[in-house]
Amino acid sequence: MKKIEINPITRLEGHGKIAIFLDDNGNVEEAFFQVVEFRGYERFLVGMPMEEVPRTVSTICGVCRGVHFTASMKAMDQIFGVEPTPTARKLREIFFNAHYVEDHAVILYALGLPDYVVGPEASPAERNIIGLIQKVGVEVGREVLRKRACAVKIFELLGGKPSHPVSALPGGWSKAINEEERDQILAWGNELVELGKLTLQVFEDIVLKNEKYMELVTGDMYKVVLNYLGGTNEEGILDSYYDPKVYHVIDTQGQEIINFKANSKEYLDYIAERVLPWSYLKMPYLKTIGWKGILDGSGTSLYSVGPLARLNVAKGVDTPLAQEAYEKMFSTFKERPIHYVQAYHWARAIELLHAAEKIVALASDPEITSPEVRRNDFHITGEGVGIVEAPRGTLIHHYQTDENAVVTNANLIVATTHNKGPINLAIRKAAKHFIREGKVDEGILNYVEMAFRPYDLCLACATHAAGPGSTPLELSIFTRDGKLYKRLANF
Amino acid sequence: MPKRLLLGIGNPFLKDDRAGLEVVYRARLRGCPWETQELYTVGFELLDKIKGYQEVFLIDAAQWGASPGTIIQLNGQKLRDPHLSTINTHSMTLGHTLEIGYRLFPKEMPLEIWAFLIQAGDIEHFAQELSPPVERAVEDVLKCLEGIWLSGDRGAFQ
Numbered sequence: 194m195k196k197i198e199i200n201p202i203t204r205l206e207g208h209g210k211i212a213i214f215l216d217d218n219g220n221v222e223e224a225f226f227q228v229v230e231f232r233g234y235e236r237f238l239v240g241m242p243m244e245e246v247p248r249t250v251s252t253i254c255g256v257c258r259g260v261h262f263t264a265s266m267k268a269m270d271q272i273f274g275v276e277p278t279p280t281a282r283k284l285r286e287i288f289f290n291a292h293y294v295e296d297h298a299v300i301l302y303a304l305g306l307p308d309y310v311v312g313p314e315a316s317p318a319e320r321n322i323i324g325l326i327q328k329v330g331v332e333v334g335r336e337v338l339r340k341r342a343c344a345v346k347i348f349e350l351l352g353g354k355p356s357h358p359v360s361a362l363p364g365g366w367s368k369a370i371n372e373e374e375r376d377q378i379l380a381w382g383n384e385l386v387e388l389g390k391l392t393l394q395v396f397e398d399i400v401l402k403n404e405k406y407m408e409l410v411t412g413d414m415y416k417v418v419l420n421y422l423g424g425t426n427e428e429g430i431l432d433s434y435y436d437p438k439v440y441h442v443i444d445t446q447g448q449e450i451i452n453f454k455a456n457s458k459e460y461l462d463y464i465a466e467r468v469l470p471w472s473y474l475k476m477p478y479l480k481t482i483g484w485k486g487i488l489d490g491s492g493t494s495l496y497s498v499g500p501l502a503r504l505n506v507a508k509g510v511d512t513p514l515a516q517e518a519y520e521k522m523f524s525t526f527k528e529r530p531i532h533y534v535q536a537y538h539w540a541r542a543i544e545l546l547h548a549a550e551k552i553v554a555l556a557s558d559p560e561i562t563s564p565e566v567r568r569n570d571f572h573i574t575g576e577g578v579g580i581v582e583a584p585r586g587t588l589i590h591h592y593q594t595d596e597n598a599v600v601t602n603a604n605l606i607v608a609t610t611h612n613k614g615p616i617n618l619a620i621r622k623a624a625k626h627f628i629r630e631g632k633v634d635e636g637i638l639n640y641v642e643m644a645f646r647p648y649d650l651c652l653a654c655a656t657h658a659a660g661p662g663s664t665p666l667e668l669s670i671f672t673r674d675g676k677l678y679k680r681l682a683n684f
Numbered sequence: 685m686p687k688r689l690l691l692g693i694g695n696p697f698l699k700d701d702r703a704g705l706e707v708v709y710r711a712r713l714r715g716c717p718w719e720t721q722e723l724y725t726v727g728f729e730l731l732d733k734i735k736g737y738q739e740v741f742l743i744d745a746a747q748w749g750a751s752p753g754t755i756i757q758l759n760g761q762k763l764r765d766p767h768l769s770t771i772n773t774h775s776m777t778l779g780h781t782l783e784i785g786y787r788l789f790p791k792e793m794p795l796e797i798w799a800f801l802i803q804a805g806d807i808e809h810f811a812q813e814l815s816p817p818v819e820r821a822v823e824d825v826l827k828c829l830e831g832i833w834l835s836g837d838r839g840a841f842q
Contacts, residue, residue, distance in 0.1 A: 356729055
């Protein structure tokens with residue numbers, strides 16, 4: 194049996210690799226996404242005062258900084274026995290939506306769209322955001338980054354510190370805003386709505402109007418049939434990424450099979466984590482169905498999270514432009530749930546617009562400039578669960594503390610962990626489709642990469658490691674006796 | 685007087701990865717007259733930080749197989765890297781981000797960027813104390829920077 198390895202060699206992040214095994218005919222027999230390194234933020238947090246946790250976990254990852262901050266802040270509210278004031282809640286939500294827009298924009302323009310704009314078979318040296326800029330023009334690229342910077346400015350204005358926020362208080366938010374700041378946020382928010390509209394237009398022009406690309410988007414090589422997990426309000430509408438009220442799991446046919454209360458320990462009744470001998474990253478599955486293996490299709494116990502999962506689960510979204518785009522996506526695919534992995538990019542573009550519209554709506558609220566952003570009526574409960582819908586999917590922070598709110602136990606389940614099974618399946622499907630009779634070249638490698646790019650794996654988060662990193666991709670092909678006979682790299 | 689920025693990059697909780705942040709912290713204590721900032725990532729936020737300055741000094745821990753504490757001084761132009769295929773959004777490199785900046789915002793990007801990269805020894809453990817060779821390297825970098833801000837001695841930058 195031949196073995197092909199795709200190795201993201203990291204500088205500072207958690208280390209992962211993809212191994213593809215070929216049979217004697219050179220066709221794919223099996224594929225695995227492995228995480229081969231572990232770093233222990235959860236252990237590091239033990240002994241830390243809970244009020245220090247949000248700004249500490251924001252360093253888990255330089256990209257996903259706002260989501261860990263927010264999930265742990267929500268858990269902190271429970272530990273201190275307080276609900277945030279209405280204004281604090283709304284400020285948190287603006288902050289979180291701004292983070293959404295900046296993160297979704299990077300994923301789309303730096304990661305997802307280059308495959309389509311530059312072309313899936315283009316050289317790796319061109320198939321990146323620089324190549325994208327060359328194709329769409331410097332003006333468009335400049336406009337996208339300028340508008341995205343508006344989201345970063347909101348994030349920093351409310352977060353209290355560049356890059357890594359510090360405004361979390363139990364039941365509150367340390368930064369109240371005045372009318373001038375509200376007007377500024379509104380102006381930036383309107384720019385972000387324009388960014389959302391532009392992004393959907395780019396997606397339409399580049400992908401939806403291209404017959405060849407639509408064959409990829411709706412092709413079986415990128416179809417993984419799974420259950421989906423996502424949060425909504427009590428009516429089933431996606432109205433908040435910061436604070437969904439109910440979590441739903443729908444099955445492969447779209448029927449709801451589980452629902453549980455958000456921000457509670459109920460998730461433990463439904464989600465179990467399977468330890469795998471070949472990876473440090475556990476594989477979550479639905480406890481009520483039981484472990485069925487790494488299989489998709491009806492009856493699977495694996496589930497997916499993230500933009501597509503959220504839209505599959507929700508009956509709709511609560512802003513007009515995003516709702517229109519949501520309806521268009523489902524009418525295009527003519528099925529529900531949508532099981533096509535490439536649709537993650539489309540769902541992400543819709544969510545970008547939705548989050549931008551939410552910023553404008555929240556900043557327009559008369560209550561947003563109220564100085565009532567703090568509470569002091571604490572009583573330590575000793576346990577807290579914060580669940581948010583992070584850009585890459587459901588993020589759970591669960592803490593236990595002593596009577597002084599010092600952490601005694603921490604458990605973090607991040608989107609890339611939830612998606613570990615789906616990522617394995619997506620890679621296996623694409624590899625089986627594209628790698629035939631041992632033929633592997635850069636173009637084929639990219640078609641396999643396209644299967645996992647929509648998830649935007651965060652190994653830093655998944656292994657709870659830290660810091661920015663460089664992850665060049667390396668593919669090694671081994672002969673049956675384990676000797677390397679070919680190596681491809683995209684860096 | 686050119687508008688200058690000293691920018692440290694790293695994770696404040698990981699032992700040697702914090703080297704860039706440590707340089708900035710100590711530079712402030714020693715009266716660095718330039719603006720100073722910290723950054724925990726090298727994504728697009730980097731561009732937001734450096735646009736508008738005429739000269740930028742970047743300090744970052746890195747790994748390239750040298751002995752811990754080894755310092756490389758590079759002109760930013762040498763860091764620019766247009767040739768990267770992206771696996772995830774966490775794989776943006778310093779060079780790739782700079783390249784994007786110079787392509788999109790050539791008039792706003794610094795005229796000069798200088799980078800001090802310090803070979804890290806231990807980036808695995810949570811600690812706020814640097815390993816001894818990286819500690820020495822941090823002081824060496826500070827001496828170079830002090831030479832510039834005190835007397836204009838650009839030493840190795842020439």
